[in-house]
Amino acid sequence: MPSIRHDSPHEALTARLRAAGCVFAEDEARLLISAAQTPEALESMTSRRAAGLPLEHVLGWAEFCGLRIAVDTGVFVPRRRTEFLVRQAAALLDGWRRESPVAALPSPVVVDLCCGSGAVGAALAALAGPAELHCADIDPAAVACARTNVLPLGGQVHEGDLYAPLPPGLRGRVRVLAVNAPYVPSADIETMPQEARLHEPRACLDGGVDGLEVQRRVAAGALHWLAPGGHVLIETSRRQAAGTARILRRHGLAARVLRSEELGATVVAGVRRASTE
CATH class of the missing domain: 1.10.8.10 (Ubiquitin-associated (UBA) domain)
Structure with missing residues (x-):
């Protein structure tokens, strides 16, 4: 032939x-x-x-x-759909700046939790104006990668489990908490494309039995870290969005579901009400 x-x-x-x-x-x-x-x-x-x-x-x-x-080998690859999370976070920061007296504006505190390569934090630092940026991840390889992306933009990267490594002085000051925690149900991991299943850490993908275990832990601590009027934005799936919203409401946050048909993306936004009662 x-x-x-x-x-x-x-x-x-x-x-x-x-x-x-x-x-x-x-x-x-x-x-x-x-x-x-x-x-x-x-x-x-x-x-x-x-x-x-x-x-x-x-x-x-x-x-x-x-x-x-x-993006180093073995580090979670940022997905295009997560750009919707960045857009929503940037819009919230822009709205906060417009509504606040200029003279009274401190740099907003932005946290990229479960940051992986630091893509969300880096994008916000580059696109959403001045902010005090903190990123955190439990995986040392991801943290090293995130530092490459975030430190040149003036952000800080912390290694540890969820909120544990964040500076205590951030409590009650976070304006935007952006979270791309794992949300794939454990039983669905084997159905994922080989590229993700074999070459990305399982901890970056596996969200437990219903996919929402890490989100529950994020929601449990969010109220303590958010400033009054601050938002937590959690990427999730369309079918899990109602569950994610219920989790946030259970922990004292008002919640709404945001979707982008263009990117096939779903984000649940939770807000700490401005009232501190």
Whole structure:
């Protein structure tokens, strides 16, 4: 059987990636060719991608909110749908600034909890104006990656479980608490794409039996960290949104569900009422 002729390196690489099951093979081939410094590097990168390593881990970065976010191997890859969480957080910060007397405005405290690579925090630092930014994650690899993305933007990154590593002085001062905690039910992990299932830490994906276990822990502490009128924004799924909202209300927060059909994204926003009664 005669071999198939390819007229360019891009076509050959596209065919190889497509044969490996890469849905966006043409775009990925272009990115790999652009990133590789030598033919040997291109071959190494292509082999790793064809073997199932996420493209972002091969490239070393992910595009998110118009930024290149460094993503190390073994660190959760930021999803495009999470840009909706950033948009909502930025809108809240903008609204707060508009409604508050300029002379009385301190820098708002923003916390990116379960930050992974720090993509949400970095995007907010770059796009939403001056803020006192703190990011936190329990995974040392994620924390190291987040520091690469966040420290140059003036933020801080803390290693530990949820609120535990945050400076105590932030209690009652957080204007926006952005949370992309794991929310996949344990039984559904095996149905996820191989790229996530095999190459991202299970702790970044597994939300327990109903997917809401980490969200419950986030909600239990939110009221103590939020400023009056401050918001917690939690990414969740459409089918879990009502449960997420109930959890926030159970812990004293007013809650509403926000959706983006464009991004296929769902966020539940909880607010600490301005009254401190």
